[in-house]
Amino acid sequence: MVLVPLVVAIPLVAAAALTAMGQFLGRRVDDLTGIAAAVATTVVSTMLLLRSLDHDLVYWFGGWRPRHGIALGIAFDVEPLSAGIAALAGALMTASFVFAWRYFDEVGTLFHVLMLVFLAAMNGFALSGDLFNMFVFFELMSVCAFALVGYAIEQRAPLQGAINFAVTNTVGALLLLFGIALVYGRTGALNLAQIGRALDGRPPDGLLVVAFALLLTGFLVKAGAVPFHFWLSDAYAAAPIPVCVVLSGVMSDLGLHAVARIYWPSFSGVFAADAGSLRAILVGSGVLTALVGGTMAFFQRDLKRLLAFVTIGHVGIFLAGIGLLTARALAGTTLYVLADGFVKGGLFLAVGILLRRARDGDELRLRGQGGVAPMAGVAFLLGGLGLAGLPPFGTFPGSALIIRSAGDVGYGWLPPLLAAASILTAGTVLRAGARIFLGLGDTDDPSLSHEPPAAEEEPAHVPGRVSPPLLFGPALALMVVGLGLAFTPGLAGRATQWAQRFEDRPAHTAELLRGVAPRPAGTPAFHPGAAPYVYGAISTVGAVGFAFFGLYRRRLPALLRRVPGRLTAGPAAQLKALHSGVVGDYVAWLTFGAAALGGLLALTVR
Amino acid sequence: MSRGVRSGLFLVSAAGLTALLLWAVADLPDFGHYRGPYGKVLNSVAVGERHTTNVVAAVVFDYRGVDTMGEEFILFASVMGVALLLRNPHRERRQVPVRIQSDAVRLAGIGFAAGLLVLGLYVVAHGYLTPGGGFQGGVVLASAFVLVYLAGDYHAYRSMSPTPAIDVLGATGAGGYTVVGIVSLLLGSAFLHNFGPLGTTGKLASGGSIPFLNVASALEVSAAFVLLFSEFLDELVVRPKARSE
Numbered sequence: 001m002v003l004v005p006l007v008v009a010i011p012l013v014a015a016a017a018l019t020a021m022g023q024f025l026g027r028r029v030d031d032l033t034g035i036a037a038a039v040a041t042t043v044v045s046t047m048l049l050l051r052s053l054d055h056d057l058v059y060w061f062g063g064w065r066p067r068h069g070i071a072l073g074i075a076f077d078v079e080p081l082s083a084g085i086a087a088l089a090g091a092l093m094t095a096s097f098v099f100a101w102r103y104f105d106e107v108g109t110l111f112h113v114l115m116l117v118f119l120a121a122m123n124g125f126a127l128s129g130d131l132f133n134m135f136v137f138f139e140l141m142s143v144c145a146f147a148l149v150g151y152a153i154e155q156r157a158p159l160q161g162a163i164n165f166a167v168t169n170t171v172g173a174l175l176l177l178f179g180i181a182l183v184y185g186r187t188g189a190l191n192l193a194q195i196g197r198a199l200d201g202r203p204p205d206g207l208l209v210v211a212f213a214l215l216l217t218g219f220l221v222k223a224g225a226v227p228f229h230f231w232l233s234d235a236y237a238a239a240p241i242p243v244c245v246v247l248s249g250v251m252s253d254l255g256l257h258a259v260a261r262i263y264w265p266s267f268s269g270v271f272a273a274d275a276g277s278l279r280a281i282l283v284g285s286g287v288l289t290a291l292v293g294g295t296m297a298f299f300q301r302d303l304k305r306l307l308a309f310v311t312i313g314h315v316g317i318f319l320a321g322i323g324l325l326t327a328r329a330l331a332g333t334t335l336y337v338l339a340d341g342f343v344k345g346g347l348f349l350a351v352g353i354l355l356r357r358a359r360d361g362d363e364l365r366l367r368g369q370g371g372v373a374p375m376a377g378v379a380f381l382l383g384g385l386g387l388a389g390l391p392p393f394g395t396f397p398g399s400a401l402i403i404r405s406a407g408d409v410g411y412g413w414l415p416p417l418l419a420a421a422s423i424l425t426a427g428t429v430l431r432a433g434a435r436i437f438l439g440l441g442d443t444d445d446p447s448l449s450h451e452p453p454a455a456e457e458e459p460a461h462v463p464g465r466v467s468p469p470l471l472f473g474p475a476l477a478l479m480v481v482g483l484g485l486a487f488t489p490g491l492a493g494r495a496t497q498w499a500q501r502f503e504d505r506p507a508h509t510a511e512l513l514r515g516v517a518p519r520p521a522g523t524p525a526f527h528p529g530a531a532p533y534v535y536g537a538i539s540t541v542g543a544v545g546f547a548f549f550g551l552y553r554r555r556l557p558a559l560l561r562r563v564p565g566r567l568t569a570g571p572a573a574q575l576k577a578l579h580s581g582v583v584g585d586y587v588a589w590l591t592f593g594a595a596a597l598g599g600l601l602a603l604t605v606r
Numbered sequence: 607m608s609r610g611v612r613s614g615l616f617l618v619s620a621a622g623l624t625a626l627l628l629w630a631v632a633d634l635p636d637f638g639h640y641r642g643p644y645g646k647v648l649n650s651v652a653v654g655e656r657h658t659t660n661v662v663a664a665v666v667f668d669y670r671g672v673d674t675m676g677e678e679f680i681l682f683a684s685v686m687g688v689a690l691l692l693r694n695p696h697r698e699r700r701q702v703p704v705r706i707q708s709d710a711v712r713l714a715g716i717g718f719a720a721g722l723l724v725l726g727l728y729v730v731a732h733g734y735l736t737p738g739g740g741f742q743g744g745v746v747l748a749s750a751f752v753l754v755y756l757a758g759d760y761h762a763y764r765s766m767s768p769t770p771a772i773d774v775l776g777a778t779g780a781g782g783y784t785v786v787g788i789v790s791l792l793l794g795s796a797f798l799h800n801f802g803p804l805g806t807t808g809k810l811a812s813g814g815s816i817p818f819l820n821v822a823s824a825l826e827v828s829a830a831f832v833l834l835f836s837e838f839l840d841e842l843v844v845r846p847k848a849r850s851e
Contacts, residue, residue, distance in 0.1 A: 005672075005797035009784050012679060016781025019686070020774045061672040063796035070643050072651075074672050110690040117683045124676065136676035143680055147687025153694075162691075178627070185634045188642005198642075207633035210626045578607070585607045588616035595622035602626065 003051075004059035004076050006044045007086055007123040011037050015116035022109035034097040034112040041119060042090030049083035053494075055517055056501070056508070058129070066513045071191035077129030077512060080498040081334045085250065085257055088341045089122040091481070092249045095474035096242035099349055102470040103241065103356060111151065118144035118246065125254055129512065131180055131266070132190045134258065138176065138222070141254075142169050145247060149239040161231075161238030164583045168231040169221055171590055176218025182211035183266075192265040193512040196505060199270040209605050212267055213598035216259060220593075223255030225319050226289040227593040229312050230579060230586040233296070236308035241352030244304065248311040248348060249341035256318050257337070260330055264503045265512075275325055277604035279409070281597070282323025287417050290316025292575070294424025298550065299576060301363045301448040303351045303432060307344065310387065313425040314340055317418050321402045324409055327503050328526075331495035332401025335485075339394040342482025343386040347429065349475035350379035354436070356471060363432045364448070368439030375472035380433030382479045388426035388543040391536035394483040397492045400532035407531070415531070419539040426539065427546025434547055441551030447569075449576065492526040500524075657804040657812045663734035667819045671798040674819070675783050678826050682780040685830045685837075692837050715757015722750035730824040734813045740820040744827025751832050760843055767836060772829050779826030786818050 014037035022030050051057060057078040060066075064073025093115060100111070121140035128134045146169075150162030184190060186207055187198035199208070217228070224232035232252070236244055259282075263271075271278055293313030300306035321333030353376040355361050358369050370377050386394040399418070406414040435441045485491075501508070501518060510516040553561070578585075607615070635641050652664040666674050726747035733739025755763035787798040795801070798815075805812030 002791055005787065005791065008672075008675075009788055009797070012675075012784045013781055013788070015679075016682075016777040016784065019682075019777035020781070023770055023773065060796060061798050062668055063799040064669055067647070070647055072644075072647065073669050108690070108693065110686050110693070113686050114683060114690065117679055117686075120679070121676075133670075133673055133676070136673050136680070140676050140680050140683060143683045143687055147683070147690050150691050153691055159691075182630055182634070184642070188640065188644045188646075190644065194644075205633050206629040207631075210630035213626070580607060582607070582612075584616075585612055588607070588612050588619065591616055591623055592619040595619040595626065598626040599622060602629075 001057060001059060003044050003048055004057055004078055004127070005061065007041055007048065007090075007127065008120045010041050010044065011116040011120040011123075015113045015120070018109055018113050018116070022112070030109050030112045031097065031101050034100075034116060035094060037116055038090055038094040038097055038119060041123065042087055042094055045083055045087035045090050045123065048078050049080050049087055052078045052080050052083055053498075054520060056511055058512055058515075065515070066191075066194075069197075069513045071130075071189070071194045071513060074133045075129040075191065075512065076124075076127040077192075078127055079502060081330070081495070081502060082126045082257065082261070084334060084338055085254065086123045086126045088338050089119060089126070089246070089250045089254075092246050092341065092345045092478070093119045095345060095349065095478050096245045098470060099245075099352060099474045100242040103352060111148070114144045114148050115242075115246075118148065122246075122250060122254060126257065129192050129265075130190050131183065131192060131195065131262065134262075135173075135177060135180055138218070138258075139173060141222075141251065142166075142173060145235075145243075145251065148243040149235045149247075151240045151243065152238075155238075157234075158238040160581065161234040161236075164231045164581070164586060165235035167583050168228070168586050168590055171587055172218045172221030172228065175214045175221075175594055179211045179214030179218065182207055182214070186211070191512070192262060193509040195266040196269055197509055197513070199266070202270070204270050204274070204605055206602070208267075208270060209601045210598055212271070213594065213601050215262060217590075217594040217597055219255045219258045219262075220285075220319075220597075221255070221590060222258075223252050223319065224289075224312050224315050225256075225285055226292050226312075226316070227589040229289065229293070229315070230589060231583075232312055233305055233308040233579060234581055236311060237302060237305035239304075241304075241348055241355065244307070244348045245345040248307065249345040252311055252315050253318060253337040253341060256315065256322055257334070259319075260322050260333075260502070263325075265505060265508055268503070268505055271605065274605045278601075279323055279325050279411075281600050281604070282325075283320045283411065283414065285597075286316045286318070286320030286323050287414070287421075288316065289313070289319055290418065290421035291424070292316070294421045294428075295572075295575065296579065297425055297428045299447065299449050299572065300428075301445070303354070303361045303363055304348075305449075306363070306428060306432060307347055307351065310347075310425040310429060311344060313421050314344070314387070317399075317402075317421055320414060320418060321398075321405075324402070324405050324411065324414075326405045326409060327499040328401050328408065328496050329405035330502060331492070331499035332398045332405060334398070334499070335401065335491065335495055336395050336398025339386070339398060339482045339485045342478045342485070343383050343394060346379050346475045346478035346482060347383040349471075349478065350376040350383065353379075353471050353475065363435055364444060366436045367441065367443055368436070370437030370439075373472070374437070375468070375476065377433060377437030379472070379475045379479050380429065380437060382483060384426050384430035384433055384543065384547070385540065386479070386483050387429055388422055388540045389536045390540045391533050393486055395486075396532070396536055397486050397528075399536070400528040401492055401496065401526065403532045403535055404526075404528065415535055419535050419542070422539045423542035423546050426543035428550065430543055430547035431550035434551060442554055445550075445554070447572070490523065490525075492528070493523050496526060497521055497523045653807060656800070656814070656816070657807040658734040658816060659808050660734050660736060660739070662737070663739050663813070663816060663820070666739065667734070667816045668798070668800060671787075671819065674823065675787065675798075678780055678783055678823055681830045682776065682826060685776070685833050688834060688837050692841060712757050715753050719750045719753040719757065722746060722753060726750060726828070730820065731810065733820045733824075734816050735808060735810070740823030740825075741827050744824040745831055747824065747828040748831030748835070752835055755835075755839070760839065763839070764836070767832050769833065769836060772832050772836070776826050776829030776833060779822045779824070779829060782822035782825065783819055786815055786822065790815075
């Protein structure tokens with residue numbers, strides 16, 4: 001139990017110590033402190049994961065246990081799914097620090113300080129069981145991330161990306177805060193389980209519908225779901241690679257995890273009768289996000305922006321998974337998030353290696369230039385296959401759980417759409433990898449985004465001798481962990497059991513507020529059956545095919561090329577034009593999304 | 607999107623959102639009819655349990671002390687972020703603003719600065735007895751430094767607030783709060799669990815470990831505001847050399 005607060009305390013103390021002392025010590029002290037603190041935090045998170053396998057670890061800060069069932073203080077509620085995401089955050093942060101050792105030529109203590117505080121914030125956000133405390137860590141994540149995105153101040157794009165990120169996310173945070181105030185005004189409670197109990201016994205009314213919509217909006221802005229996603233591609237395309245790894249690998253997914261974390265303990269009771277309409281709304285916006293992200297990824301030539309849209313596409317898949325509102329789908333989504341986080345992290349590091357070795361991050365200009373960093377090519381290939389969900393690696397167990405769960409609740413149409421989304425994202429990554437490392441495809445493709453990506457990237461200084469293992473080591477390590485995670489014995493069944501615990505509101509409330517340990521549950525065995533393998537094979541083969549389509553599209557016979565080309569050109573141009581980079585547009589869309597979400601809930605909730 | 611389309615989209619959506627918010631607010635309990643248990647319970651137990659006459663301080667530094675730790679680091683990270691974004695290795699000095707010549711302004715300024723300093727220390731020290739505390743007192747303390755700049759000059763302000771030293775103070779405040787929590791752990795209790803003697807309610811020597819947390823946040827907040835002011839002032843006084851804008 002004593003370990004719980006350490007996931008936040010270790011990085012914070014390290015950050016403060018670095019601020020006080022780092023200015024008097026050398027750069028390597030910063031690097032070592034960062035790595036040591038990130039490793040220690042990862043170890044602690046992993047231990048928490050292992051210790052919470054059978055029951056939640058409920059940690060009351062200040063020792064303020066609930067009195068007569070009323071929570072006085074703030075609790076961290078550690079269960080395996082959330083602890084797993086915290087461990088992912090720590091692992092990605094470790095890889096980023098190792099990579100940054102050789103990646104930056106010039107880097108100040110401030111980078112390490114902000115990264116460490118960012119890690120503490122993500123851990124706190126993942127584990128907190130208190131609505132306002134979640135908001136505090138949400139804001140702490142935001143301020144760190146805003147500044148880190150703008151790290152390369154000499155260039156325009158990072159500052160623009162950071163501003164778009166800061167403005168949209170601050171509006172999102174404001175709506176989130178408004179939602180929290182409404183919930184507190186109704187229930188007089190901030191503890192998630194306590195809120196759920198206070199809402200018992202009355203049907204939902206206008207206040208609850210709007211409050212829930214506002215909370216959803218705040219978290220979906222952070223996650224980057226359509227139409228709240230516009231900031232994400234600007235910010236991730238401009239952030240330094242070590243920051244991208246963490247943003248794309250875990251921060252986006254934390255926003256979605258928060259949706260599950262507030263829904264099950266607090267709102268699943270009061271909205272029980274409306275679960276069907278809520279499911280339709282969440283899955284619908286998930287599918288939309290997945291297809292928009294995947295399509296936009298296809299049109300990118302700037303590798304970082306391409307991966308940013310891949311991130312959006314997968315956020316959509318996760319939103320659909322969480323939105324199914326079943327234990328199996330929640331378990332599947334979390335496993336998917338973990339494997340996918342490592343894979344996306346590895347892909348960003350591979351792009352970082354290219355930026356460092358070839359001084360460029362543009363797919364077309366880099367055609368056939370991949371020879372300078374063959375290991376990055378290996379990472380690209382593995383990453384593309386990992387994103388496609390090649391059975392039985394990486395994301396396969398997660399997607400298998402989601403596929404089966406969709407069938408359980410009568411959403412049989414969902415798996416083909418999700419497969420289509422992963423064909424788009426994985427196929428695009430494979431296309432870029434094949435073009436760069438194998439020299440395949442055309443040298444030019446006018447349908448890709450026209451804007452010339454920044455010629456100089458952040459390590460724009462004299463190319464010093466770079467020790468390759470420190471660059472490709474972390475990238476390959478992340479790939480191996482991400483793809484290998486699937487081989488943990490019995491993982492899918494265990495995760496389903498954890499998710500059932502997560503979603504069992506009465507038992508969870510009793511455990512939190514009264515200290516009643518839940519009855520030990522058996523582990524349901526999970527046999528994926530044939531369908532997930534079929535989908536996995538289809539999306540893998542489809543991704544490879546789509547990659548070749550992207551490479552040699554212009555050599556298709558005229559008949560095959562012209563008619564579909566003419567039909568899709570208009571909508572594609574409009575979709576691209578929507579991603580304008582103008583922050584006013586983004587805020588208008590955000591407002592639209594919040595109103596639409598609230599309106600849809602108001603119309604469907606009885 | 608063109609300007610018109612954007613405005614149209616925003617206005618229609620904002621109207622919808624406003625309608626939703628009004629619908630929600632209408633369902634809130636009436637003003638002054640707070641219903642929830644949380645505030646009531648805390649109000650009734652805080653003085654007895656924490657020996658602090660300012661219940662807000664008991665909530666902020668103990669019952670919800672970990673929120674405050676997060677908030678302190680929000681301020682800390684914001685200032686570090688500003689320093690990161692405003693850093694510029696290639697700087698040259700510009701003309702430093704003229705020194706204020708009026709003796710009356712300088713005398714009044716110094717008088718106010720001294721007064722503010724004392725007031726700030728008072729607000730910090732009595733944070734758990736009367737309204738106030740580390741956050742509020744910290745801001746008052748920082749404004750005493752700003753007065754030195756206003757009434758004196760840039761050099762006087764800068765020599766009073768050397769950035770490395772202020773960095774150390776701020777980090778000590780932010781880290782110190784966390785370290786107090788870790789001390790509780792080392793003593794075998796929960797993170798941020800009170801370990802000092804509670805003392806006599808209403809006296810300065812009361813509240814257990816709250817005074818430590820209070821001083822830690824005062825350090826962090828005052829240092830943060832001084833650093834922030836220095837950063838923005840440097841933008842004014844010290845211009846980047848070759849910025850192509």
